Amino acid sequence: DGGITQSPKYLFRKEGQNVTLSCEQNLNHDAMYWYRQDPGQGLRLIYYSQIVNDFQKGDIAEGYSVSREKKESFPLTVTSAQKNPTAFYLCASSPRAGLAIGKTQYFGPGTRLLVL
């Protein structure tokens, strides 16, 4: 867990503003993920990436965008099109599927996004 970091811990967004959440890992993991968690709810997948320069939409991708230019980094942008962005955002990473060592998913500490 210590190898995956998120910043900032808290983020405030104004109406019509785009904001970017940072996620960095030094675990040499191929796959990275973004989840959204609302109070009392489970984890919903926003986007995931299995390799550099490639990513796929999850269940709730509308209003979000990502990039994967480096293996270590997977930033998430919450755009103004996301009308209800207040939530706890969790980034995660895992080794590549099929490896004998397994593919345990590790989570970052999260970013709490609030709308002003």
Place this chain on the structure above:
Amino acid sequence: GENVEQHPSTLSVQEGDSAVIKCTYSDSASNYFPWYKQELGKRPQLIIDIRSNVGEKKDQRIAVTLNKTAKHFSLHITETQPEDSAVYFCAASPDTGNQFYFGTGTSLTVIP
């Protein structure tokens, strides 16, 4: 795609009693099943996992069982302690991809 259902959504037990949380999955291609514990405001932490070639795995007070035929797996916590109070999530993942499918969580309260 995969659909993971988790029950119960809330669970209260007396300290020292056992707690059992159950999950079912729909995709027979799923072969990796982790369990996570999330304390309030914190990140989910892996507590135990099981692969489809194993029927049961134990780690001190925590155990997980898997029934591939029935497509369900369960988390068992024995001799519960107040620090076990948290939200627990199950998940399933197929071998061919990196996607994880999570249950909706169980809020466990251990009453001293």
